[in-house]
Amino acid sequence: MIGFFAPYRDYGGEWLPLLLRAMVNTAVLSVCAFALALVLGLLLSLCQRSDFQALRHFAALYVTVVRGVPLLAVLFLLYFGLPGIGIVFDAFGAAIAGLALCFAAQIAELFRAGLKAIPAGQREAALAVGLTPVQSFRLIIFPQVVRVILAPMIVTFVALLKDSSLASLITVNELVLTGRAMATEYFLPLQIYVAVGLCYFAIAWPFSVFSRRLAVPAR
Amino acid sequence: MSGFSLFLSVVNGLAAGLEVTVLVTLASLAFATGVGFLLALVRQFTAIRVVNLAIDAYCEILCNVPALTHLFILYFGLASIGVRLTSIAAAILGLGLIGAAITSSIFRAGFASLPKGQAEASLAAGLTPLQTIFEILTPQAMRIALPALGNYAVQLLKDTSVVSAIAAPEIMFFARSMVTSSFQTTMIYATAAALYLLLSLPLMQVTRFLERRYGRLKG
Numbered sequence: 001m002i003g004f005f006a007p008y009r010d011y012g013g014e015w016l017p018l019l020l021r022a023m024v025n026t027a028v029l030s031v032c033a034f035a036l037a038l039v040l041g042l043l044l045s046l047c048q049r050s051d052f053q054a055l056r057h058f059a060a061l062y063v064t065v066v067r068g069v070p071l072l073a074v075l076f077l078l079y080f081g082l083p084g085i086g087i088v089f090d091a092f093g094a095a096i097a098g099l100a101l102c103f104a105a106q107i108a109e110l111f112r113a114g115l116k117a118i119p120a121g122q123r124e125a126a127l128a129v130g131l132t133p134v135q136s137f138r139l140i141i142f143p144q145v146v147r148v149i150l151a152p153m154i155v156t157f158v159a160l161l162k163d164s165s166l167a168s169l170i171t172v173n174e175l176v177l178t179g180r181a182m183a184t185e186y187f188l189p190l191q192i193y194v195a196v197g198l199c200y201f202a203i204a205w206p207f208s209v210f211s212r213r214l215a216v217p218a219r
Numbered sequence: 220m221s222g223f224s225l226f227l228s229v230v231n232g233l234a235a236g237l238e239v240t241v242l243v244t245l246a247s248l249a250f251a252t253g254v255g256f257l258l259a260l261v262r263q264f265t266a267i268r269v270v271n272l273a274i275d276a277y278c279e280i281l282c283n284v285p286a287l288t289h290l291f292i293l294y295f296g297l298a299s300i301g302v303r304l305t306s307i308a309a310a311i312l313g314l315g316l317i318g319a320a321i322t323s324s325i326f327r328a329g330f331a332s333l334p335k336g337q338a339e340a341s342l343a344a345g346l347t348p349l350q351t352i353f354e355i356l357t358p359q360a361m362r363i364a365l366p367a368l369g370n371y372a373v374q375l376l377k378d379t380s381v382v383s384a385i386a387a388p389e390i391m392f393f394a395r396s397m398v399t400s401s402f403q404t405t406m407i408y409a410t411a412a413a414l415y416l417l418l419s420l421p422l423m424q425v426t427r428f429l430e431r432r433y434g435r436l437k438g
Contacts, residue, residue: 069416081404081407162284165288168287169384
């Protein structure tokens with residue numbers, strides 16, 4: 001057991017800055033991807049509620065396809081596949097695009113569930129007291145939707161953060177790839193990958209705890 | 220080679236990984252539901268603080284660290300201290316251990332959603348506590364948990380693509396190795412994505428059926 005911890009004492013000073021820098025990369029990647037996913041998810045949920053049947057069909061198809069295709073396949077397609085037809089992403093861009101495309105579907109479903117959770121009477125009452133449709137959405141509906149979906153939204157962010165580890169497989173220099181490079185350099189894969197796991201845990205756990213505290217019991 | 224026969228040879232090459240993908244999915248699903256159910260039972264129906272704390276810690280840690288990191292710890296990390304797992308064993312164990320954390324919270328939510336009266340009435344009618352748990356509560360909790368388990372199974376099927384990173388010979392692994400020899404990058408990864416979609420569509424259909432039949436569980 002002491003043997004297991006000894007490398008942390010010996011190399012901890014060298015490892016910490018490397019891991020911290022990688023943690024920042026992972027965090028930046030996740031936040032950028034999540035922001036883009038929010039925008040795409042919002043657009044997708046507008047498509048779902050659109051008056052045009054074609055847009056509704058597109059949204060339904062998109063959600064089904066994305067739910068059935070692994071993120072890794074999407075990342076490989078974007079990074080290795082698209083240059084074949086002339087579209088070139090750098091690794092970081094491909095990772096952001098891939099994560100956002102996949103998580104947009106989940107976020108759209110969240111928006112949908114959130115909107116469904118607000119009784120129709122809320123909107124009717126808002127319109128009846130003289131608010132415009134835009135006002136009633138902005139002042140009455142939206143704040144309630146946010147309260148309903150904030151907790152699952154944070155859970156989704158944690159899922160995205162974990163999945164951002166796949167970006168290492170398309171050469172984005174985040175936590176896992178940094179860990180791999182360190183593992184070949186120091187030849188202590190067990191200690192290094194455990195440390196990498198702890199780094200993820202350190203970012204993700206506070207969010208998980210926070211989301212549980214927020215969670216409104218259903219109904 | 221004409222376009223179509225090329226496509227057929229790609230499908231053929233990827234199909235070589237089908238067996239391992241299905242094997243890893245089914246085996247880790249069985250492992251995850253088995254262990255997850257046990258954890259949920261112990262956590263829900265016993266009051267040994269140390270054990271319950273350990274189960275909570277287990278779930279927290281495995282839910283907040285990426286699968287890729289777990290797989291690297293099991294495959295590369297353990298090998299460095301002499302515990303050599305085959306890549307398929309590491310894949311099943313890794314995904315199964317994470318899955319156990321996920322399914323245990325699904326089962327617990329199922330048990331927690333049952334009204335207290337069920338257990339009280341069953342005990343009052345003279346059933347032993349064990350009979351109450353296994354004959355009265357479990358069947359009802361299962362029904363509530365099934366849709367969420369279906370969603371988990373879809374997610375798991377997609378997550379098996381990650382085990383290509385530890386060289387388990389599944390679909391994505393063959394896709395990657397074919398790309399290095401044939402350069403049909405776009406087509407190979409698109410076909411791989413389609414293959415996963417083909418596998419997950421029936422699973423999604425079953426899940427949707429379960430959701431309609433038993434309702435959606437928040438948890």
